[in-house]
Amino acid sequence: MDPVPSSPASAATAVRTKSGHYSFWRLLREGLRGQRGWRPAWVKASPKPRYRVVIVGGGGHGLSTAYYLASHFGITDVAVVERGPIGLGNVGRNTTIVRSNYFQPANIRFYEYSLKLWEGLERELNFNAMVSQRGTLNLFHTEAQRDLFTRRANQMRLLGVDAEAVTREGVKSLVPLIDLDNGRYPVLGGFLQPRGGTVRHDAVAWGYARGASERGVDIIEHCEVTGIRHDGGRVAGVETSRGFLGADIVCLAVAGHSSRLAGMAGLRLPIETHVLQAWVTESLKPVLDVVLTYGAGHFYVSQSDKGGLVFGGAIDGYNTYGQRGTLPMAEEVAAAAVTLLPGLARVKVLRQWGGIMDMSMDGSPIISKTPVEGLILNGGWCYGGFKAIPAGGMTTAYLVAHGSPHPLATHLDLGRFAAGRPIDERGIGPFPYAH
Amino acid sequence: MSAPERVARFAGVLTAPWSAEVVEIAALRGGTAVLARFGASRGEALPALGQVSLIPPRLILSVRPGRWLVVGPAEAAAGSPAARAEIWRQGAQGCAAVIDMSSAYAAFLLGGPPALEILARGCRIDLHPREFPPGSAAATVVAQVPVIIAALPFGMLLLTPSSTARHFQEWLEATAAHFGPPARLSVAELFSGEVAIPAR
């Protein structure tokens, strides 16, 4: 299967305010003219009374949905409504890891589709998103864990996705800083997805916003949705802090706020909101050129292009809408970090932050129609929704345009819970704590 | 040096894990009154939640509602813990589960001026005598493992599950070492009643 869609239908769509093509020559020219020729990458639009499609949430999924609607499905009468400035939600707070090393075949196909879209994204958007396929290395520490990873890797390879087993020595040569015999859980080896890596998160929001805006999408910032108008089981539009916006279709892409927005339409979702924290250290010389995940504790890390070590762990563990996080998880993550990479014990942490996650009850996302006609949900991303932004946007746009799910996202329907077929990505049952 | 003198000058971990005898009495619903009467009749009044009472050579503490631990030195006379458990079981008249937990817990005693500071390095609750005067008891976490703390006139009794005992002892000794060489005292001496240890 080749899930990559045909090339953009951009020629068909009107292109308004141009921020101009970005290129080396443009950089050179602007450098010589005192940088006076740059124009804003997207237009700060004001709301119109009515749109064909209103997308709530100017994060990665809202913006990519808008972009693909305009570029691939020819639907440009679209507004993205964001309560703050775009890109300050989870899309600008995550640890930027992209990969497709999932376990369930349907998930592997979906995330692999996303990875393929990442691979062509910068060219498609003419925007430097710093896609860096440095490889993601998952460590295992027990034989049972190795069996599990082997099974997952085999599953991936059967579907044509890259996965490689790495020996202990291989791990050491990929990550010289590692203490293979650390404490209770010595490293037995790892699994590498060479095509996994990182992407500059803000650039993703900006690049999609620019692409959507240029094709006629209204990106309306500082406009909070306060109500969803619906009658006779059909959506009519959204109430906002800047007035009512009528719409044929309303698409929710509000991550941690999914339950609140769905609640405005009278729905209860299989989702809880939890905080996930991340940290970044002072800049170091290059010490780590893969994305590394510890298999025996809550810790994963990569080195940013600026040199900071970007790392994180698990969610704090109780419902919260506070985008901050508390200290016990910081302690746990730091302990795991020092166990695995003791040489980093004295590196200073510069910043800490948190983002609020839409933790679904089976750990997999929801891209689906809802019981309210015309209301579409893109959510339940847990803490893995960054990597899914291209595929999430494309499949959501497909659902909006065709009224039926994209073939790669049929398993992500909301009805799966009541139907007794939740996605068993980790096999742990209905807890909103998985990713 | 006499035992009281040694205790007064003591500045660290007092004993190796003390092989204590621990009997748990867990009231069934509505059973507290029967237990209280029986305890009182034996001169072993059951303390309120969060308290410890010293009835040499044993002590009784409560850190869970409706549950008490009777703790004493294993070398004390008066038979085995099983026998003592049996006494309570009879007295409870079916109103409580009485279990010999001696092999489930390890006990440590910590006394001397730096005791509080040693514990503060691994314990998140406030053990200052203003908040936790002698006679107080609590279940909490110390050095990342579960520990029951009871404030006694001569120091702190610390109970941790046997499986975490070795870690806890290592932590205790390593932490106490910052405060000078520990003096050791046998628990038998401590509980002999001969030791009138000054309050902190």
Next chain:
Amino acid sequence: MLRLPCPFCGERDETEFRFRGDATVVRPGAGAGLDEFNAYVYERANPLGWHTEWWLHAAGCRRLLKVERDTLTHEIRSVTAAATDGGH
């Protein structure tokens, strides 16, 4: 760091507790249909603001507690024992 005032042990750090989720969902009767069971097992109000939830004081008294907490400010309004008979 949350500090939960346990009615049995006093105020303790969150590290002594285990979060056990929404305390308002009620198991439907045996004759209930799929929708009710779906709602019970999966669907949550997930409010921004006051949330009634279970916390187990795992490293203290080991009692299950019912806590009212604001999910934005983390203010705690009430903590009571789950067992109405006091637990013993």
